[in-house]
Amino acid sequence: MLFPIHSLLVVAATVWAYPGSLHVSFQSLQRLDALSAGGIESLGDATAYVRKAAALCGTPDTSFAPDLESRLAAAELDAAKDPNKLVSDERVADAFNLMSKEFRVEHPRSLTASDILQYRSVMASIFPHIFSPKNVAGSRPVGVAVMLYQLWYSGGVAEGVRKAAQLDRPPGSLKVTGGHIVGRSSTPDRNPNSLDQEYQLAGRKYFAQQTPLGTRSFLGRLATTLGMTEGR
Secondary structure: OOOOOOOOOOOOOHHHHOOOOOEEEHHHHHHHHHHHOOOOOOHHHHHHHHHHHHHHOOOOOOOOOHHHHHHHHHHHHHHHHOHHHOEOHHHHHHHHHHHHHHOOOOOOOOOOHHHHHHHHHHHHOOOOOOOOOOOOOOEOHHHHHHHHHHHHHHOOOOHHHHHHHOOOOOOOOOOOOOOOEEEEOOOOOOOOOHHHHHHHHHHHHHHHOOOHHHHHHHHHHHHHHOOOOOOO
């Protein structure tokens, strides 16, 4: 089985374990941000959003993990109805740390809620509809999936992100026009730093050795860590 993901979509999200060509580019994030600007009023809206988000990140079919899809959709609907149902930064940090342990990363980086807050506030300055700014107490589930994929790909929160967080840019204020690739499932960066490479290789090795049942079990535990209950 090809390396499925390993933040997507990032679930940490259905996009995480799909045995296809997960690819999170700048352009796909732009399109996902536009999609995320739309409203969600029903479970049907939420399910359609999750499926479209997965397709934008290179995962056209989420039927291989119907339970995960339903949990994401239910969590998206809950978050749309009640801001208190957003995924907390602490849960996201716990999910990343679970990934580090599960993948058996040799030199794991332990993240905290403060790290996650820094990360999403910086990303919100570019993609304000995917990522929540720092004045919001949590993240949307699909945004969490993207975030976990990116954190996995970079081996945690890069120093550049920490420096950018100090600038405290408002949501959507940073305009980026390049086509920078932030992640892809098949080919790692040519010159990743050692921690980047360690996380990428560990994740690929882990999923290459998993059965479909094992992969679904891991995703279920990850979803539970994020507080996503069984789908409706």
